[in-house]
Amino acid sequence: MMMRVPDAFAAVLAAARDFGTESVPFDAVAGRVLRERVTADRAFPPFDRVTMDGIAIHFDSYQRGQRIFGLEDLAAAGMPQLQLANFADCIEVMTGAVLPEGTDSVVPYEHLEITEHEGFRRFNILKPVAAGQNIHRLGSDVPSGATLLEPGIVIGAAEAGVLATVGKTEVTVSRRPRVMLIATGNELVPVADTPEPHQIRMSNIFSLRAALQQAGIEAEYLHLPDDTAHLREALGTLIAKTDVLVCTGAVSAGRFDHLPDVLLSLGAKKVFHAVQQRPGKPLLFCTFNNGPAVFGLPGNPVSGFMCCYRYVLPFLKTCMRQLPSPQEFAVLEEDVVFDKPLEYYLPVRLSMSPTGVLSARPVPYHGSGDLASLLHADAFLALPAEQDTFPKGSSLAVWRFR
Ligand SMILES: Nc1nc2c(c(=O)[nH]1)N[C@H]1C(S)=C(S)[C@@H](COP(=O)(O)OP(=O)(O)OC[C@H]3O[C@@H](n4cnc5c(N)ncnc54)[C@H](O)[C@@H]3O)O[C@H]1N2
Ligand code: MOO
Numbered sequence: 001m002m003m004r005v006p007d008a009f010a011a012v013l014a015a016a017r018d019f020g021t022e023s024v025p026f027d028a029v030a031g032r033v034l035r036e037r038v039t040a041d042r043a044f045p046p047f048d049r050v051t052m053d054g055i056a057i058h059f060d061s062y063q064r065g066q067r068i069f070g071l072e073d074l075a076a077a078g079m080p081q082l083q084l085a086n087f088a089d090c091i092e093v094m095t096g097a098v099l100p101e102g103t104d105s106v107v108p109y110e111h112l113e114i115t116e117h118e119g120f121r122r123f124n125i126l127k128p129v130a131a132g133q134n135i136h137r138l139g140s141d142v143p144s145g146a147t148l149l150e151p152g153i154v155i156g157a158a159e160a161g162v163l164a165t166v167g168k169t170e171v172t173v174s175r176r177p178r179v180m181l182i183a184t185g186n187e188l189v190p191v192a193d194t195p196e197p198h199q200i201r202m203s204n205i206f207s208l209r210a211a212l213q214q215a216g217i218e219a220e221y222l223h224l225p226d227d228t229a230h231l232r233e234a235l236g237t238l239i240a241k242t243d244v245l246v247c248t249g250a251v252s253a254g255r256f257d258h259l260p261d262v263l264l265s266l267g268a269k270k271v272f273h274a275v276q277q278r279p280g281k282p283l284l285f286c287t288f289n290n291g292p293a294v295f296g297l298p299g300n301p302v303s304g305f306m307c308c309y310r311y312v313l314p315f316l317k318t319c320m321r322q323l324p325s326p327q328e329f330a331v332l333e334e335d336v337v338f339d340k341p342l343e344y345y346l347p348v349r350l351s352m353s354p355t356g357v358l359s360a361r362p363v364p365y366h367g368s369g370d371l372a373s374l375l376h377a378d379a380f381l382a383l384p385a386e387q388d389t390f391p392k393g394s395s396l397a398v399w400r401f402r
């Protein structure tokens with residue numbers, strides 16, 4: 001029985017399991033999925049922080065008409081807090097310094113005339129001063145103890161800086177699954193070889209490997225011939241030491257498409273084999289009790305590629321407990337007809353209009369063997385199975401790969 005896309009997707013996500021967590025040093029966390037709540041160990045900022053180089057004054061003195069302030073001291077960033085002894089004086093302050101006790105407003109050098117009187121520096125205020133100006137107040141961004149990061153987010157540049165600021169030297173993140181990519185097919189030769197006229201270089205696993213790498217997962221890879229005994233032996237060994245197996249090829253109706261039978265003979269439970277979609281109709285998904293989940297991606301390059309972004313990556317992200325991103329939609333730029341009862345994944349180039357509308361323009365595409373068409377596309381636009389005509393202007397779900 002052929003499954004509908006939403007049912008197949010739900011079945012894949014339902015099989016996702018947690019591969020656990022690990023602790024990593026804070027300077028090696030980019031791209032990892034956070035698995036703990038991170039709170040502020042102190043307020044942001046942790047003291048009244050001077051935001052301009054200049055002088056700190058006691059505002060009341062200015063308000064009473066005083067414009068010339070004698071210098072008492074100098075406060076640089078990194079110095080403990082100073083104290084203004086005489087409210088008629090000022091303290092020279094640098095950006096990042098702790099605001100001196102007794103002062104409450106900072107006047108930048110650009111608003112000052114600096115003179116000397118009997119060997120002492122004096123500052124003449126030339127521009128109006130507002131009470132409390134140029135001070136980044138203690139706790140005005142984040143109070144101490146507040147939650148900064150929730151589990152499930154992917155750690156990026158902003159998060160890395162915040163983790164460092166709160167002194168989080170070790171961070172709990174999801175363990176990355178052990179993924180094995182398997183290319184099947186006697187026609188395939190290694191990338192470094194020169195193929196005979198009847199052969200091709202294996203490319204699918206390298207597209208998939210790059211897609212996984214961009215999601216922070218390093219996968220190993222292997223080539224297996226179209227031979228039942230070989231497949232059985234190799235897969236039998238792999239299921240004991242892999243979290244996820246992603247095979248490409250050998251899943252449709254051909255005489256050498258042995259993968260489904262071999263997996264079943266090894267004890268796999270078939271979740272589905274065939275989805276109401278193009279490309280990628282012969283997609284196989286099965287699971288092993290206490291063993292890996294197995295994707296049997298169709299061999300045609302665009303089919304496997306689409307299934308990777310539509311099923312494999314969401315599955316891996318769910319396993320790693322990554323929070324899902326909101327579904328994106330784009331507006332179709334031309335009329336499209338697809339009258340088969342299949343959900344059609346149309347390769348498109350995306351562009352953003354000046355008014356912020358995401359549009360999708362179909363790229364030249366010769367079917368699921370046309371690997372090079374992907375070079376001109378950014379995403380697949382999902383055209384639902386229940387509809388045959390998709391007029392220009394339709395808003396449809398987007399599955400980005402760029
Ligand atoms: N009688 C039927 N024939 C086919 C059906 C069907 O339903 N009935 N489905 C078609 C669809 S749709 C697809 S997609 C393909 C899927 O076939 P397989 O998954 O069995 O894949 P193969 O036959 O092994 O290969 C298909 C094609 O892809 C090339 N290939 C395979 N692996 C790689 C690789 N690692 N790198 C580059 N290219 C690869 C392979 O050489 C073939 O040209 O079946 C249709 N047929
Ligand atoms: O999955 Mo097949 O891609 O429809 O050619």
